[in-house]
Amino acid sequence: MGINSTSDPLEIFYKDNALDLSVISDLSHRHFRIVSSHGQFLKIKDRINNSDQLNKKLLTLRPKDVYYSTSTYLNPTTVGPRGKERSILTKSGIVMKNDISFDLDREPLSIRNLEKVRKDCKKLIDFMDDKGCSLKYIAFSGSKGFHVIYEDKEGVAIADPFEREMEIIRFRKELVNKIKEQGISIDSSITVDTRRIIRLPGTINSKTGYACTLLTRSQIDQPVINWISDIPRLSSSVKIPSFTWPRFLTFSSLFSKKTKVTPTKRIVYTTFVTSSVLGTKGRHAVLLSFKNQRFTKVIRKLRKAIEKYRLTDIYVFRSGDEIQAISLKTVQRNRYQKIMDFTGSNSAMQLSKFGRVSLRMGPLVNSEMEEIQKPAEFVKLLKSFGERAKNYVSAGHILFLERHGIPSVEYPLVHGSAEFKLVDAEIKV
Structure with a gap:
């Protein structure tokens, strides 16, 4: 739920979303830290006794991030690094108890990766339930994962x-x-280090603009896509992509067997890259698609298009039963339409209907973000040496290729902004 910002968005958020720290035991013995609006990492020097007290500080300080200690201390205002000798311990704060804290995440941020982490969370909770541990809370971190916190009832009688x-x-x-040993991936340093701090539930994660939010067991049992839209966030929050493609796309055999989607009518999710060259007025990179056509025939068409329309190098991909092509040269819409008509591209109707062309480059995934068809695979580069120094190419589409492990060649004439437009979509298969 976004918020309309008329002044400081953090101030508005904390006014509208008062903290509830009831899940944190022994509050007055916890140590709190913040990242200030200027990026400084600061201690909150006062003891925090209740939610209202901390909420007032957040409204005044408007921090970018807020953390609290996983341990309780005899004097939380004197907490420092753990000493290696007993004589140093009194200065750094004496640990009374320590929550059993787990941080689970996966890079990079995407719904698909969050779904993988959610499943690990379920395994972890089942494992800890079997051990008879007392769950304090589960929280979405506001970014790439989850926090699962247990009370250490037994403690250590020393x-x-x-x-x-x-x-x-x-x-x-x-x-x-x-x-x-159970195959569950956690950040072990968070669990082992008694001096760790962890993000405070109900506060904003500055990396995304989403709030670190408490989840019920019912929510953690459901796919992420079912509840992620309900997470409180700033109006300037990032858009979490459905998935991210592998860092390096594999080179497949040009005549490898095509991967086909099982022909059942169901909703699946994917991401398209568009032809729009951001930062220019109505220009497009040349994106083409060819469905159910022989690879050699498509390559002949593309080579002829390079000669006739002086296209720059063409990057060729396979995506399911489609062959896709990207030339980084930028053209106006009328020119683009002629290129598609000449090559017989299946994308021609897209340009006339939507004013842009989109190619499906990501995998097809179901509601639980399980892959049912691989992302587009880069298979061939059709070189056009003579045109590289004569034509403007899209800076954003160069970045798109590089982000996905396909380094482009050097082009002296580049325009448009260094960003590319992606579109998430639901489709029926």
Whole structure:
């Protein structure tokens, strides 16, 4: 749910979304830190006794990020790095108890990756349930994953504070090893380190503009796509893509067997790259598609188009039963239409209907973000040496290729902004 910003968006957010810290035990013994609006990492020096007290500070300070300690301290205002000797411990704060904290995430940010992490969360919760552990809360981190926090009811019955902290660390290491044996991926440093801080539920994650948000068990049992739109966020929040393509697309055999989608009528999700050259007035990169045509025939057409329309190098892809082609040369709409008519591209109707052409470059995924068809595979480069220095090419589409592991050749004439337009879509197959 976005918000309309008339002044500072963080101030508006914290006015409209008061903190509820009821899931955090022993609040007055927790240590709090913030990232200021200027990017400084600062301690909150006062003890925080209740939600209202912290909420007032957030309205005043308007921090970009807010964190709290996974441990409780005898004096949380003196917390520092853990000392290696007992004499240093009193200065750095004595740990009383430590929550069993898990941070699960996956790079880069996408619904598909979040769905993979959600499934790991479910496995982790089942594992901890079997051990009889007491769940405090589950939270979407506001970015690439989830936090799962348990209460350590047993604690460590050692009077010496230094030895007690060392014993907690030993127990946590044993637990992490058992979890890894289950094939569950976690950030073990968060679980093991008693001096860690973790993002505070109800506060904004500055990387995305989404709030770190408490989730119910019912929500964590459902696909991410079912509830992600309900997460509170700033109006300037990023758009979380459905998925991200592999860093390097594989080169496939030119005559490899085509991958076909099972012909069932269901909703699937994918992403298209468009021909629009952002930062220019009505110019397009040349994107073409050819369905159910022989590869050699398409290549002959493309070579003729290079000669007739002085196109720059053409990057050729396979996507399911389609052959797709991208020339980075930018052209006006009328010229683009002629190129499509000449080549017999199946994209011709798109340009007349929508004013742009879109190629499906991402995988097809179902509602649980499981891949049912691979992304487009780069298979061939048709070189056009003579045209490289004579034509303007799209900066954004150069970036698109580079982002997906396909380095383009050097082009001296580049225009448009260094960004490209992607479109997420639901389609029936």
